[in-house]
Amino acid sequence: MNLTKKELWQRFQKYYSEFPSLGLSIDLSRMNFPEDYFEMMEPRIQKAFAAMMDLERGVIANPDENRMVGHYWLRNPALAPSPEIRQEIQRTISNIKSFASEVHNGVVRGARGRFRHVLLIGIGGSALGPQFVSRALGHPKTDRMDVYFLDNTDPDGMDKALSQIDSEFGETLCLVISKSGGTKETRNGMLEAKAAYERAGLDFGKHAVAVTGADSELDRYARENGWQRRFPMWDWVGGRTSVMSAVGLLPAALQGVEIDLLLSGARTCDAITRENNVKTNPSVQLSLAWYYSGNGKGVKDMVILPYKDRLELFSRYLQQLIMESIGKELDLDGNVVHQGIAVYGNKGSTDQHAYIQQLRDGLNNFFVTFIEVLKDRDNQSLFVEPNVTSGDYLNGFRLGTRSALYEKHRESITITFEEVSAFSVGALIALYERAVGYYASMININAYHQPGVEAGKRTADDIIDLQLKVLKLLSDNTGQARTIAQIAQQLDGEYDMESMFKICEHLSANRSGSVIKMPGESPFRATYTKI
């Protein structure tokens, strides 16, 4: 049963917490957990705090991969478990700043002049953080450099992105970011970009910077080809928490973001969310709300609705941070648990016009996280009606939706920031990083590995191998038309005819001068010929 407005005000005052040093408040009042919920959860909470303390001290918090988990050190190197790590963090930040300054001053420059653009090539953790920060903090009028992204291995997508740079490759600094240094999408993007630089008569290496693990494939390639600069990644930073390493700091600094403020926001948030006190710890509050909502099993989707265009990519950032961290088959004791929380959302009030219909009336299989930003804009607003601004409407739509959902027993969290700034974006990232860590402890899983990702990559390699075999067979018999069944028959082994079919369809669509398809009586009787 819904509470009256008066009761809601009581509950709001109880579950609304302000954190003035972060410019942040959090409101759990519209999550309908019982009054004794926090007490009931105390054993799990204490387990989560203990695990987090160990992690920050440098214990092997990612046991499957035998790794420390050090993203909190990135913004507070004093916490790092060894002087070597501490110094390496500090040195890297300092190198990023001086490099960015050399680029801005034109000391480091492209073949056609001062670098004005950044082309960032990366995927997953090496793109989502930089994209989120770039969109949240950039502005066309004030950015030092504008940033383009290649975050896929789609040829047409790369053509389109590269054509935006057009004739200005000689003023474009290319960052190639891959923690492992062997990510195929990023390698492909790099080779396609390199070809574009070379078509423009430019030496790619003089315009290229690598961010990668020491002595990775990419690191060696960059060294051997005389790239402009190399920045390190470390095995104790996961891709999805790498935005405060060189992965995120380098593009941000080039764009003109004050990275010290980003780090300071995260560090300040860390200090608060480290505290063993539910009432004064917004990360633990978030994780408890998630646990309550999904019964510790993620049965409800997390809908992220920032009412601020700048934060539109936050839900994509969280898709990775949360789903890759929490979506696990086994718990830490090896039990099959199939954990996870599905995350989606774009921005309010825009999304109200897309799917608030379902949220209010349809399946109750979600909870919403509203993100409010108090400051509307830099300048004064015009009135769109007497005494009413566009921002008042944005506020009104958010409050109205929260209340319309509540009427229908749909739950929500509200996070409020005073403004979008480098400091608050740093705090927001840190807030969620730690909430994910706590939640993972509460449900007893390893938040820091991703064992399920490898399978898809391995299978993809198998497809590439199979394609090479098919191509070889056709090439060894040029001019001879073969059906899928005939190709399969001639290749030894227990072949996957379905994949062979899809491979031949793709080959014939793209190597029209080379692999020819002739339709058959059915789709599966078509023949393929190498000419």
Place this chain on the structure above:
Amino acid sequence: MNLTKKELWQRFQKYYSEFPSLGLSIDLSRMNFPEDYFEMMEPRIQKAFAAMMDLERGVIANPDENRMVGHYWLRNPALAPSPEIRQEIQRTISNIKSFASEVHNGVVRGARGRFRHVLLIGIGGSALGPQFVSRALGHPKTDRMDVYFLDNTDPDGMDKALSQIDSEFGETLCLVISKSGGTKETRNGMLEAKAAYERAGLDFGKHAVAVTGADSELDRYARENGWQRRFPMWDWVGGRTSVMSAVGLLPAALQGVEIDLLLSGARTCDAITRENNVKTNPSVQLSLAWYYSGNGKGVKDMVILPYKDRLELFSRYLQQLIMESIGKELDLDGNVVHQGIAVYGNKGSTDQHAYIQQLRDGLNNFFVTFIEVLKDRDNQSLFVEPNVTSGDYLNGFRLGTRSALYEKHRESITITFEEVSAFSVGALIALYERAVGYYASMININAYHQPGVEAGKRTADDIIDLQLKVLKLLSDNTGQARTIAQIAQQLDGEYDMESMFKICEHLSANRSGSVIKMPGESPFRATYTKI
């Protein structure tokens, strides 16, 4: 239990259908419905076909709003139920073409010369379709005009978007799109844009075009202020299916999309998906797969993964089309059903690096729709390895992921297009529009209304009213500091103190020269003063 590769090939051949006239194929083989599933569903299928036939004939298919549902007529006016409607569709398409041509030729021009940019102001159905089409079919090198969007009432977001146009408002044609003509976000965006034109010394109306219902608030405003042109919207086209009306066709034509091909793709798809035959009807196949996956109750989320950057916004387009159509409290007989299907996704292989971990290992609460595009790019590809292209990898990652998911009993559909073109985008939209219609009939709901959307808007209006009351109270007593409790006490009625608190926080953050906050002992003891 999983099938062997040989059994999979058998199943694939059974459930893979090609539609050569659409350049489309659809593969349901990795949805594990039993062999007799289509037969079992026959009564529901026949009901869906009958309802669709009625709808296309002009029966009141949206009973709650007493409206016909006519989006299929937009691409085949011969089907329209009256000569008046037929002529109005034809006349509008013809007017769009001639207007676009006048703009391109410079016959219609801005105060500073030929129109080179489009600024589209709209939200929901008046933005998602245009955004999807613009991204899917545009190219920086070949577009006739580039398109900017204002799709929210976020002041800072509008500042950022408008600052991209910078000093070129005199060459920017502004389209204001609102079916009802009263959408506040769009009205606010229009007023903010108007102010920007006026700051540049320009007459806004000479640069503005309205797309809206006859005699709506916007229509009257445009007429009274001498706007450049007005295009109609009709009550028999829903916002979420309006992309083939002036809403979508006008910006597409201005950008340089061949709208005849878009319409022709949709019309051709309509002809195929109208056929009362499951085996040869891809829309009914899709709707059956959805029904199977979610047990007719949407218990599984729909993850949309186009392996093509151009189609990245398709999941957002589908969020509206599907969730607003299907997410309903009541069925057509008035029973409470809380229907819906949650839709999310961005693009592959990028999203593999974000959340394939959860999809493969975690919660099995979803099914994936892979969208494959056979043609990689316009030009020849370079080899990133001997005989392997970037596009081969994209294909490999998709196939690898599909297979890695299948191993773990995660189901998927694959839709394949030969290429991304105006024709295929038209077909894709039509494919899903009709699938949604069939699915809605199968679960006995009205897909064409949105009763839950109004509640949030009404509540938002209440918030604006409350804000005006609070402001009046403070203005009538300038210089006097009041707590929320005191403000509530002085305003008559059963007030919502929580909203009052949020309103005062927002006011004091944005009218710093006017409403002053003084902190108190607790967040709720702060005072607010009008000066």
